[in-house]
Amino acid sequence: MQRIAIYPGTFDPVTNGHIDIVKRGLKLFDKIIIAILHNPEKKTLFSVKERIEMLSISMQDFSGIEFDTFNGLLVDYANYRKAHGILRGMRAVSDFEYEFQLALMNRKLNRDVQTVFLMTGLRWIFTSSSIIKEAASFGGDIEDMVPPIVSVKLKEKFANIAKNKTAMDIRN
Numbered sequence: 001m002q003r004i005a006i007y008p009g010t011f012d013p014v015t016n017g018h019i020d021i022v023k024r025g026l027k028l029f030d031k032i033i034i035a036i037l038h039n040p041e042k043k044t045l046f047s048v049k050e051r052i053e054m055l056s057i058s059m060q061d062f063s064g065i066e067f068d069t070f071n072g073l074l075v076d077y078a079n080y081r082k083a084h085g086i087l088r089g090m091r092a093v094s095d096f097e098y099e100f101q102l103a104l105m106n107r108k109l110n111r112d113v114q115t116v117f118l119m120t121g122l123r124w125i126f127t128s129s130s131i132i133k134e135a136a137s138f139g140g141d142i143e144d145m146v147p148p149i150v151s152v153k154l155k156e157k158f159a160n161i162a163k164n165k166t167a168m169d170i171r172n
Contacts, residue, residue, distance in 0.1 A: 005029040005085035005116065006078050008070075011036055011051050012044040013150045014058050015132060017124030021089040024118055026064050033081055034059075036069045045133055045157060058147035075110035086115045091125050137161075 005025060011018060011034070025032050034055055036048055046054070052067050059065055070077040078086060086106060088099055103115035127145050136142050136154040143151045 002030045003028070003085065004031045004033065004081065004083040005087040006074065006081065006083045007032050007034045007087040008037060008074055009034075010039075010042065010044065010129065011055055012046055012129050013051065013132070013146060013154065014055050015124065015127050015129055015146050015150075016144075017089065017091070017120045017127050019058060019147065020121045020124055021087065021118050022059060022062065022065065025087045025116075026062065028116065029064075029085060029087070031064050031066065032087060033066045033068055033083065035074075035077065036067075037074070038069045038071050046153070050153065054147070054149050054153060057149045073109065075106050075113050078113045079110060084113060086113060088115060088117050089120050090117050091120045091128070 005028070007022060007025065009018065022032055022034065036051055038048060044051075048069055052069075055067050068081075074086065078084075086103075088103070090096060090099055099115075099117065103117075106113060106115060124145070132142050132145055133154070137158050139158075142154065146154070
């Protein structure tokens with residue numbers, strides 16, 4: 001039986017910390033499905049299509065991975081994909097309480113799906129997609145924290161936002 005894990009997340013955008021978790025997770029699982037929860041209520045910088053494109057380019061040299069999106073409960077999606085593991089990364093103690101609560105709820109909903117936590121590598125412990133987006137929005141150098149494609153896409157996205165804001169300011 002193939003050991004399959006779901007690595008759920010927003011990945012808005014993917015960071016080197018995410019890639020580190022996948023790389024190490026592939027030592028534990030035969031296949032990792034990197035799954036983006038489609039949540040129309042959550043405001044994201046990149047569309048689902050853009051995120052999947054950045055993920056696939058960033059991990060093009062990896063084997064044993066797949067990209068997908070899902071709606072609804074993660075454990076239902078895991079069951080649908082015949083996965084017995086949920087892969088989660090933790091950066092700091094502050095992540096633990098939330099992740100622990102999620103793992104307990106998922107276990108209550110489906111005892112056959114196990115959550116596996118991997119600590120983010122020390123090099124990436126301070127990075128998060130939110131912090132990276134904020135730094136990039138002000139022109140900060142984030143190139144060593146994200147794959148090259150993400151750095152390019154962040155610069156393009158914030159240049160377009162600035163251009164549109166300037167155009168709106170001129171009209172007002």
